Amino acid sequence: MHLSSICSFLPAFINCFFFNVFCLESDFSLKGDYLLGGLFALHEVQHATPLSSPEAIQCLRYTFSKSGYQMLQVMRFAIEEINNSTTLLPNVSLGYEIFDHCTDSKNFHSVFSFISNNGLIKSKEKLNNYQPKVIALTGPYGSTSTIAIAPLITMDVIPLVNYGASSYALSNKRMYPSFIRTIIHLTLINCNSTFSHSIKVPFSNCSVECKEGFSREPNGYHSCCFLCKKCPHNSYVNYSCEYFKQSMTKQVFYQSVLKFTINNSRLPWHNNGPVPFSNCSVECKEGFSREPNGYHSCCFLCKKCPHNSYVNYSWDPYTCSPCAESEWSDEGSTTCKNRSVVYLEVTEILSIIVMASATCLIILLIAIFCLFAHNYNTPVVKSAGGSMCFLMLACLIMSTISVFFFFGKPSSVFCILRNVAFAFFFTIFLSCMAVRSFQIVCVFKIAAKFPNIHSIWVKHNGQWLFVGFFSVIHLISCILWMTVSTPKPSRDSSTFKDLTILSCEMGNTATVSVVVFIVWFLGFLCLLFSYMGRDLPKNYNEAKSITFSLILYNMSWIVYFTTFLILKSKYIQLVNAMTQLSSIYGILFSYFIPKSYIIIFQPQKNTAAYFQTSIQNYTQTISRT
Template sequence: MQNNFTSYRPKAIAVIGPESSDLAFTTASILGLFLVPQISYEATNEALSLKRLYPSFLRTIPNDRLQVEVLVLLLQSFNWTWIAIVGSDDDYGRQGLQGLYDLATENAICVPYQAIIPDGTNEKGAEEVKKIVHSLTQTGVRVVVVFSTKRVAKVFFEAVIQHNVTQMVWLGTEDWLLSPWISNIPNIEKIGTVMGISMKQVELPGLREFESIYSGKNSSSQVENCCQICHKCRSFSPQSLPTPSDFDRQVSFNVYTAVYAVAYALHELLGCKSGACSRDTFYPWQLLERIRNISFTLHNQTIYFDKEGNPGTGYDIAMWERIRESWSSVVIGSFRQNQRRLDIIRDDLKWHTEDNKVPVSVCSKECEAGEKRLKTSVHQCCFACKPCPKMTFLNKTNVYECQPCMTHEWSPPKSETCFNKTIEYLYWTEPVALALLSAIIVLFLLAMAIVLIFVLNLNTPVVKSAGGKMCFTVLGSLVCACCTLFFYFGVPTKMRCMLRQPVFAISYTVCLSCLLVRSFQVVSIFKLAAKFPMFNDFWVKKNGPIIFIFTSSAIQIIISVIWISSQPSVPTEVSDNFDSQIILACSESLSAAAVLEIVYMGLLSTCCFVFCYVGKDLPENYNEAKCITFSLLIYFFSWIAFFTTYIVYKGKYITAVNILAILASIFGILIGYFVPKCYVILLRRDLNTTEHFQTSIQNYTKKKSCN
């Protein structure tokens, strides 16, 4: 038995056809053994592309795999995600149905119903077709893909018309969409919109003229010499020639292309470009190799074959349109295979709906932006929608879960992305900061002015009664406390956070200690000296004021050192209070040392209040009760306001409120205690005399004697 056919020379060097995949499987298997080129113009089965089984098979029509891809693109372009698929009971229908179901499911298109259409020529088959049509009406789909041959499609649509199924969209394949078998079914216009895939519609120039010329030549001599197999063709006349349908023209062009492919390959193989063709012997496998590599242009169409023997042509998207009493197809789009792109002309499409709008075929309406899906069925197209909460977003790669934003990001409800949080702190250049800095400068100037006035009038009775040189300690501590305010502006640093509160506490403690000593001294001179002379003598001779101020300040220093050592304030990013902001601030830790620091300052303030109250009836020039009480009330109210604000608001401007509280505390002492003294020194010089003070003491003594 011969098993090497490389030198085999069959009578036919190439075969054009056949028209169906079923026949092509048989011929391709046989011709493949001899490597005889076979070009089919209508066989679309994907399996024929397997070169190890059918090495010499090629075709001028795309295979069913490409048709399935285009159908899915068409469904996606109109957002049809709830469809049914029916197919004919043959390889074409079964494989097409399965391939379309698999690819549609991968692309989030749900198929709640699929069925194989049986042969409806017998009674049992007809009943099955009726059941399929009835089931279609129960699924709620508006779009049905009919992957069938034209013979079975005719039976199916006849049943559809009998069941009065209307306002549906029927997507067809190239086998039946433009076939007169379907468009000539009575009442077919009632079923709805028919559209789908067709071969590229190319007008074959000269075909009609050729038929007219051929049909006019039917003399007996010509008939005798004619080798035409189709004897009925001899009976055609120019008047009786049938009008070819769109489907006929497509198939004709596929045949035309196949013939030209063989012709071009032969010309190359025989070297006909030189002007004369070679008469050398050649073999089918040589011609096959030339056909595989051929590339030429035919009526503006580029013709070539890929490695699987499939053409590089694409598809047209056609829609049925009623013109007078007949149907014709209108090309509404195209698929370009080399670009893998589907283009649809959406203008003036005639949908068979009441408002001529695109039919909707979905199980559930699409969720709004930022809403996740909650499955309500086994089909992924059936779902409920739930908004994503704030600080989460919906990633389009997973529409069933809201993803949390990162710590430095935020999002509003129903968001599809996260946004970077804005970094907030008290900038040096913003209006609020500039206003506070202006207030600080005013405070410095006021303190310096008071120091200057007191230095120039150090030996006057008013300055001595205010505390003498101790006043400079008070003013110095207030200036030091004021310096801590600069630590609150700009980006918080470790050093700023660690020092600003302890330095203020120590400075203000020195100030309160001095005021407490001053209050106690006045009370001691006028009220305690007579009752406790030894204590008063010890207080004066042993430098009691200095010791007390030093000891009181040392205690606060120790508390602050413990606070800094154990749990210091450090720069931190606060993102919990505001969704879209990160507040750069110093941590506010409520450690035991921090609480003790505040309590200690409160204790000193309370003691000042007590001694001020005890000395409320002292001589007017020595009575500091009103001045100190006013200063301390401002201190208390400012910090009460700060802590109240801190509880309800923790934005970046809480730093500004903290600065205001410190400013108010310092201004309170300057305005309440020192400014009245400056007023007397500068404007009431008659009150700043020794005689006036002595008179005041004498009047106090007389008043006490009378009582």
């Protein structure tokens, strides 16, 4: 026992026993995680006064009971010992509420307080939903007092632990299902003159044990208090002490060491069956959490933990705790496993093939750029767009470079360069292609019919205004894309249970839709102007090449979006990179490679006379029709 608890208990005991000091208000209640109730007769009503009208009894008017006060201090001392212990109920504090139970018939307000919940008593409340103020109750002393309150306490299945009620009626578990008593009925001490020594039982009593050959003569009220008297010759003594038979408040504290052994094989059970299981519910299997079912903690349902959760029986057996984002688990798990993090690595064979293809594409574009620069003043270069074709080739080179950012661990910079950079530069290229197609149609078909419009277009460099306008519009849309919802790395942990796929989020759907719409609108203009110039001179007729390249571009992206909806793996990023490359390769081989072939292998067609002949033949054909 802790010294502090003893020091606080002994003065209260001495003051009460010797000086008849009354209890303080703080002695009757203590806050805690769980409350215990106590009913002790601190005052005794010797003669009840008849009343003409109902009124609450005032116990202070009656005789103070030292034994009742002793029991109160015993309860307080025991609870303080438990709260101060590091081994008994760690991290849990017990509290108590104690009432003066001075009468059997007029102390029901204390019982109602114990069984209430927040000051209310719901008579029709189900037991599994109802939680009274106290979790257990001790007292009062005596069978009559106990039988008076037991039905109210046990109807809510509140444990009523009693130390002084010996009535056999209280053994009826149907009427009193939660009644428990701690009375030890009888302890016998037999001695006979034939024994050479007396038998001593280790408990503290009122008198010292008599020597051999002496009998006990009662001395006082207690049966264990006696005087020793020598037995006559040729006789023996058989004396007994009935312990805990009388009022507990009138007995002295004792210590008794008793050991019981029960032979289960001698106990007959119903239908000779096995020993009944004492718990409300069978223990859950591994990976199942306990779902409370009723008021008692031993009554529960077993619930299997779902994917990506686990139950830790040593920590919280009632909850399926979720795994961390970097972990996973199967159904019915007790631990979580680490996920494997995957992304499109640079060292993979497919990644190397795509990057090698992008490298070859960049080399081809740079070579064509140099070829066109060397032959800048030739008719083929001028028909390809003149100075504008260099902007087109530069945009294709930058779009190809963005493919390399699909490989390796995604980062914020990589996500921006792989998506936003490609969309911006490829849009500028399409605007150049659209205005180039329109300009050829304008020269051959619109200039003759609307000369003023053509002169204004040429005078104010309409082709550069067109390209600049759509470039600015698309730049604003890309800035909005990055501002509203910047493309950033994402972790996909839902597709595969044991994998985390690193990729890039596209960002806000609305801003992405604006960017895609501008790209597809410019592609539509390219197809429209190319179709309008399908009957132009052969050297200027680019309808077939542009149409082929744009059809390949659209088909590539349709395949990509379809794959994106179906395939959920790290290789969807590889498909995205291949889609971008196929778009650029289609334009390269349908538009720039044929012109480069003429420059290198057919120089006779790269003359002003050859182009002039083609224009004259076209004019003659138009005039005939």
